[in-house]
Amino acid sequence: MKYTLKFLHPAEQLITVEIETHSPRENPRFFLPKWRPGRYELQNYAQYIADVSATDDQNQPLKVSKCETHVWEVEAPEGSLVRLTYHYYANQPDAGGSFFDADQIYVNGINLLMYLPELIDAPCSLRLELPADYELAMPLPCKDGHYLASDFHELVDSPFLAGPDLIHHRFEVAGIDTHLWFQGVCRPDLSRIQHDISAYTRAQIALFGDCPVNTYHYLIRMLPHSYRHGVEHQQCTLIVMGPGYALMQPEKYQSFLEICSHELFHTWNVKFLRPADMWPYRYEGENYSRLHYITEGVTTYYGDLMIWKAGLWTWEQWVEHINENLNYHYQKGGKDFVSLEAASFNSWTDGYNKPGTPNRKISFYTKGALVAMLMDAEIRRSTQDRHSLDDVLFDMYQHIAKAGRGYTAADFEACLARYSPLDWPAFFEQYIAGTASLEPLLEQLGEYVGLELCQLPFLSLAEARLGMRCTVENGRSTIEHLMPHCPALRAGMSLEDELVSINGLKISDNLDELLLMLEEEPQWEFHY
Ligand SMILES: [Zn+2]
Structure with a gap:
C-alpha cells in the first residue's frame, strides 16, 4: 500500500490522504482504525473523514460506498489499481491525535490512515508533501523520498512532527541512536536532558538485557499552557507538555523525566512484550x-x-x-x-x-x-x-x-x-x-x-467530616464527589445537590469556615 499525505488546506485543517494499491479482492473494503494502541477505548476517527472518492489506473472515477461507520467499499475488479482519496480534519491536539494548521503539523497515522485487512501485514510506503521550509521529525527510514514501514502496524505506530522551528538534538546511548525533537516555544537544557535520558535508558537496558530497537525518537510538542500527555510507540514517543517556558523548572522537569522514562519503558513492556489479547493489534x-x-x-x-x-x-x-x-x-x-x-x-x-x-x-x-x-x-x-x-x-x-x-x-x-x-x-x-x-x-x-x-487527615473539613467535595461557581456550592458510605450520603445528599445553608447560615465558598465555626454544635442541619 502506498500512502501520500498533502497539507494544502491549513485554514480548514484538512489533511489530504491518498492511498494507492492493487486490489487484493473484488470490491475492496478500506477500514479506518476504531481505536489506537495505548488508549484502550473506542474512538470516533471516522467523524473526521470527508470527501472520499476513488479512481482507477486511467483516472476514471470508481464508485465508493460507505458500508459501516469506519468501512468504505470501492467497486473495482480484483487485481486492479485503486486510488482512494479523502480529507481528514486534524484538530485534536493531544498526544494521540493529529493537528494541522498554518504553523505546524503533527500526525498520528492511526487516526487517519485506512487499510485493507488482506494487506495489513504487507510493506507500506508513505510520501509527504510538506511546505518547503518545514523540517521533519519522523521515526521511519526514508528511501527515495518514501518513508518505509514493514507493515501497516509499523506505519501507524510511527507518528511524526513537522514545522519550521523544530529543535533537534541527537546522541547515542548504549548503541541506541537517540533523537530529541522539540516543537513549540521552550529552552531545553539539552546536555542535562541527554545526561538524564542516557542514565535511565542504561538502567532499563540493564533490566531487560538488551533493547529491541536501535533508534529512538522523543517527539515533544511544547504548549504555552499547562498540559501533560504522552503516548508510547515502538521506536518513539509523542509527548505533549506545557507550559514550554517552565520545562526546566524543577517540578516540571521531574514530570518531564517521569513521562519520558515511562514511555521508553513501554518499548519493552507493551510494544514488544505484549498480552496475547492484543497480539497482533x-x-x-x-x-x-x-x-x-x-x-x-x-x-x-x-x-x-x-x-x-x-x-x-x-x-x-x-x-x-x-x-x-x-x-x-x-x-x-x-x-x-x-x-x-x-x-x-x-x-x-x-x-x-x-x-x-x-x-x-x-x-x-x-x-x-x-x-x-x-x-x-x-x-x-x-x-x-x-x-x-x-x-x-x-x-x-x-x-x-x-x-x-x-x-x-x-x-x-x-x-x-x-x-x-x-x-x-x-x-x-x-x-x-x-x-x-x-x-x-x-x-x-x-x-x-x-x-x-x-x-493523613483530609485538609478539607467537608471531606474529613462529611465525605463530600464541592465546587463553587458564582457563589453556589454544588456537591461534585461523595465518598462511599459517607455521612453526607447517609443524610440523603446526592451528587450535584446545591448546598444552600447550614444551621441557617448561607453557604457559598465558605463551607469549611462554617463547619469550623459550628464544630461544637450538637448537630448540623443542611438545606440543599
Ligand atoms: Zn503508559
Whole structure:
C-alpha cells in the first residue's frame, strides 16, 4: 500500500490522504482504525473523514460506498489499481491525535490512515508533501523520498512532527541512536536532558538485557499552557507538555523525566512484550485484556523506579511519587468495589474519563503500580533479595516476547512462581482478581524498607467530616464527589445537590469556615 499525505488546506485543517494499491479482492473494503494502541477505548476517527472518492489506473472515477461507520467499499475488479482519496480534519491536539494548521503539523497515522485487512501485514510506503521550509521529525527510514514501514502496524505506530522551528538534538546511548525533537516555544537544557535520558535508558537496558530497537525518537510538542500527555510507540514517543517556558523548572522537569522514562519503558513492556489479547493489534474493534495492570501498572512503577535507580532522583523524591499513587488510589471511591482485572477489561467503556457510575472505578495505572511494587517487594522478601520483579520481566521479554508471541495471565503467574515460592494464586485472587485491602502488605513492605504507612487527615473539613467535595461557581456550592458510605450520603445528599445553608447560615465558598465555626454544635442541619 502506498500512502501520500498533502497539507494544502491549513485554514480548514484538512489533511489530504491518498492511498494507492492493487486490489487484493473484488470490491475492496478500506477500514479506518476504531481505536489506537495505548488508549484502550473506542474512538470516533471516522467523524473526521470527508470527501472520499476513488479512481482507477486511467483516472476514471470508481464508485465508493460507505458500508459501516469506519468501512468504505470501492467497486473495482480484483487485481486492479485503486486510488482512494479523502480529507481528514486534524484538530485534536493531544498526544494521540493529529493537528494541522498554518504553523505546524503533527500526525498520528492511526487516526487517519485506512487499510485493507488482506494487506495489513504487507510493506507500506508513505510520501509527504510538506511546505518547503518545514523540517521533519519522523521515526521511519526514508528511501527515495518514501518513508518505509514493514507493515501497516509499523506505519501507524510511527507518528511524526513537522514545522519550521523544530529543535533537534541527537546522541547515542548504549548503541541506541537517540533523537530529541522539540516543537513549540521552550529552552531545553539539552546536555542535562541527554545526561538524564542516557542514565535511565542504561538502567532499563540493564533490566531487560538488551533493547529491541536501535533508534529512538522523543517527539515533544511544547504548549504555552499547562498540559501533560504522552503516548508510547515502538521506536518513539509523542509527548505533549506545557507550559514550554517552565520545562526546566524543577517540578516540571521531574514530570518531564517521569513521562519520558515511562514511555521508553513501554518499548519493552507493551510494544514488544505484549498480552496475547492484543497480539497482533486488531483495529476494527475492542481488544479486551485483563492485563493492563502489567502494561500500565508495571510501567508506571518502573518508569519512576528506573529514574531513581539511575541516580536522578533522591530516595525522598521517589517515595513522593509512590505517595502520589497511594493518594490517588485511596481518595477515589472505587477501591472496595472494582478489581484490577475488571478495571482493565472495562477500559473500553470506563477507562479514562469520569466513571460511568460514581465510586465504581479505579485506575489500573495507580493501583497497578502499587501492586507491582508489592509484587517486587514480596519476591525480594521471600528470596532474601536474591530475586525481584526485574527477573520476571527479563524472563518474559527474553523468552516470550523474543519468541514472537504474546503472554497470558498464566504465563505471568508461572514466571512469578519461578522466582519466588510465594502463594501467587492467593495473591492474584486477593489483589488482582479481588478487592482485598493493600494495607497489610503495604505495612509489611514499609517495615522491610524502613518506611511507615500513615493515614493523613483530609485538609478539607467537608471531606474529613462529611465525605463530600464541592465546587463553587458564582457563589453556589454544588456537591461534585461523595465518598462511599459517607455521612453526607447517609443524610440523603446526592451528587450535584446545591448546598444552600447550614444551621441557617448561607453557604457559598465558605463551607469549611462554617463547619469550623459550628464544630461544637450538637448537630448540623443542611438545606440543599
Ligand atoms: Zn503508559
